[in-house]
Amino acid sequence: MISKEIKDKIRAIVGDEHVLDSDLDLFSYSYDSSFVPLLPPNKPYLVVRPLTTREVSAVMKLAYENDINVTPRGAATGRTGGSIPLHGGISLVLDRMKNIIELDERNMMVTTEPGVRTIDLYNYCAEKGLFYPPDPGSWKYSTIGGNVAENAGGMRAVKYGVTGNYVMGLEVVLPDGRVLHTGGKAIKNVTGYNLTDLFTGSEGTLGIVTKIILRLIPMPKVRNTMQLMFKTLDEACNTIHRMLQSRVVPSSAELMDKMSLQAVARHNRMDISPSIEACLVIEIDGDDKEELNKQAQQISEIAAQFNVIEVRIAASTEEAEEIWAIRRGLSSAIGAMAPNRLGEDVSVPRDAFPEVVRRIGKIADKYQLTIAVYGHAGDGNVHPSILCDLSNPEEEKRVHLAVNEIFDAAIDLGGTLSGEHGIGITKRDHIVHALGEVGVSALKAVKQAFDPKGLLNPGKIWP
Ligand SMILES: Cc1cc2nc3c(=O)[nH]c(=O)nc-3n(C[C@H](O)[C@H](O)[C@H](O)COP(=O)(O)OP(=O)(O)OC[C@H]3O[C@@H](n4cnc5c(N)ncnc54)[C@H](O)[C@@H]3O)c2cc1C
Known part of the structure; x- marks a missing residue:
């Protein structure tokens, strides 16, 4: 009290x-x-x-x-x-701290308070032709402070990276009230430990982020969206690998499995053939239309090598929006399929993506659960969604066993517990498995240094 x-x-x-x-x-x-x-x-x-x-x-x-x-x-x-x-x-x-303090066009940097919504920051910079790329699916609501605290990713991570790739400096209020400044606008800065990186992704356990300096890049002049349908998951994943190896780097490469597609089909009253096992939504960007057409052509040719059965290249902004609406509406479409939906977020090396999806399928069979899988295939980040009824204690038990095995599978394949959502409460019991005793004791030593009384966001990251 x-x-x-x-x-x-x-x-x-x-x-x-x-x-x-x-x-x-x-x-x-x-x-x-x-x-x-x-x-x-x-x-x-x-x-x-x-x-x-x-x-x-x-x-x-x-x-x-x-x-x-x-x-x-x-x-x-x-x-x-x-x-x-x-x-x-x-x-x-921190929702009242929503001033964008300065847009420094010469240095291509923006300084902002933490309560600004991600999409508002994006739009503010875009008006000046500057691009802040990280676009978590929640960007209409999430704050930039929350993005920094979670080191949030998004659809464009495959080409442009995650929040942490843009954070240049922070103002942080420490648990005892002292104010710390880290980093700054100097692009090269190796003075002391990199505290900016340490606070980014620290899940609000080390300090309160009150000011953020973000690096920006020039806004690509043109963009387009493609939708590719495949008969097998492997063919979809192989298309992505070949694309990246051929130096055709899309700004987004999102994959949806059959279960996800059928959820969308049901939710949006669309007709998607049940013979389609995987769909890729790809965004490409560049400086002119010619470059864009060339990229689309290259991607189509690569996909053809892997037996793509349908390639749709958006002919207008409206059509591109239509394709993206399917991907962005996926969460609600899947959520509507069952009383409860447990969305996970594991990350594996890119080439292990098809294998982790296969293993998740086996786990679903073993525990008689329905698991839809989608994710940022271009960077190996998988979101398995377990559809279930948690009011049934027996089913709840199976769900927890399945989640444990999904984490095990990701770690076994050289991956990790979380690609972008962090550890928080839901994954804290698995942190030792992911980082080992020595890793966790190093994290605890950092926590002890900044928050000796353990008062800031207790109960997160480790049990
Ligand atoms: C539909 C949906 C789609 C999503 N898609 C993505 C996605 O594509 N990629 C992705 O990475 N995430 C995604 N998320 C997860 C979530 O949106 C992100 O983690 C986001 O960064 C959280 O921002 P927030 O402002 O809501 O933070 P909150 O949820 O309020 O807080 C998140 C954490 O940050 C800490 N925190 C918040 N503000 C500060 C601050 N100023 N200083 C210190 N600590 C702070 C909190 O203590 C907490 O630990 C999605 C979520 C939803 C619901």
């Missing part, structure tokens, strides 16, 4: 209307977009919405002095329970 005296001090820092403590409000900040069950202990004692770094710092100092847990929160689109306040305390919501 938080005493009235401390609540009053917090109200004095951020303003009365930005401190919430009604039952309804506390409930609203007790869950995110993960599959962590709604449990009463997950409720925060207080929700605090600061506006400035100074306010964040003052709240953190007060919390530190009074041993109060703090859980940072952006838009709560996280898939692993990172923003769920597991041990009460303060839910520190």
